[in-house]
Amino acid sequence: MESDLFNQEKTKNYKKAIIVGASSGMGKELCRLLIRDDYTVGITGRRENLLKELQSESPARIFYRAFDVRDMSKTAKGLRELIKELGGLDLLVLSSGTGFINEELDPEPEFQTIYTNVTAFTDIMTYGYRYFQKHPPGHLVGITSLGGLRGNPSAPAYSASKAYQAIYLEGLRLKNRKSGDNISITDIRPGFVDTDMARGDKIFWMAQPEKAASVIFRAIRKKKRVAYLSKRWRFIAVLMKLLPRSVFEKL
Numbered sequence: 001m002e003s004d005l006f007n008q009e010k011t012k013n014y015k016k017a018i019i020v021g022a023s024s025g026m027g028k029e030l031c032r033l034l035i036r037d038d039y040t041v042g043i044t045g046r047r048e049n050l051l052k053e054l055q056s057e058s059p060a061r062i063f064y065r066a067f068d069v070r071d072m073s074k075t076a077k078g079l080r081e082l083i084k085e086l087g088g089l090d091l092l093v094l095s096s097g098t099g100f101i102n103e104e105l106d107p108e109p110e111f112q113t114i115y116t117n118v119t120a121f122t123d124i125m126t127y128g129y130r131y132f133q134k135h136p137p138g139h140l141v142g143i144t145s146l147g148g149l150r151g152n153p154s155a156p157a158y159s160a161s162k163a164y165q166a167i168y169l170e171g172l173r174l175k176n177r178k179s180g181d182n183i184s185i186t187d188i189r190p191g192f193v194d195t196d197m198a199r200g201d202k203i204f205w206m207a208q209p210e211k212a213a214s215v216i217f218r219a220i221r222k223k224k225r226v227a228y229l230s231k232r233w234r235f236i237a238v239l240m241k242l243l244p245r246s247v248f249e250k251l
Ligand SMILES: NC(=O)c1ccc[n+]([C@@H]2O[C@H](COP(=O)([O-])OP(=O)(O)OC[C@H]3O[C@@H](n4cnc5c(N)ncnc54)[C@H](OP(=O)(O)O)[C@@H]3O)[C@@H](O)[C@H]2O)c1
Pocket: 020, 021, 022, 023, 024, 025, 026, 027, 044, 045, 046, 047, 048, 067, 068, 069, 070, 095, 096, 097, 098, 099, 116, 143, 144, 145, 146, 147, 189, 190, 191, 192, 193, 194, 195, 196, 197, 198
């Protein structure tokens, strides 16, 4: 009986997703939702113990690879192996990211942010786009931030890196439209979410990662171009974009 169930699991036609950065936070919660929605999921992160723990929740349908996204050769190998294990790929979600409150403007945290949020982001997005060009259709999802809409005096590299990500995703969306590659591109722009990433003392309207993941999940199903975690945050986004520089700089 047990082996029958196992064989059913193996032969069922699951959708296939990879979440880069699923050892904690929104990526982890999204993995749980995708598993409930008939996906098999490849998860990554550096903390192998946490990946293993998440995998144990659905051992037949979660695969993992531990690697640091800043090491491009390991990333390519990890993604390649996961795609092989999953038997293809329909959805690639990039949730890995870092950021530092850096009042001293120490260069090291700024560069660490760029390596993860800009260089590794580009590495993974180009990998995903090129993969889906060869194996359409596909769906690429990036978790950018509301913080990318304006400069942040306490975390300049973080806000700049998130602006880069949002513009990069827009570029890919236009590229797809021009070329007809059949690749959907979704940009998720959270406000504050209660994870390790949420640092600083001016935190308000904090969402729980489970709630954030459910919004991301809906945005994936609807193949939304851009999604905010709530109407409130969408309103703040519009306001941030419209606010004249002279007013913004006085806040
Ligand atoms: N939390 C917020 O308030 C907020 C708001 C707006 C946007 N975001 C964005 O949302 C995304 C997800 O963050 P989260 O809030 O869910 O935080 P989180 O719990 O810290 O998750 C970040 C994930 O990225 C992985 N990661 C970070 N650096 C990595 C590296 N060098 N190599 C491999 N994996 C790496 C982490 O895994 P390991 O540590 O195991 O490597 C972890 O799984 C990030 O891009 C973040 O910028 C967050």
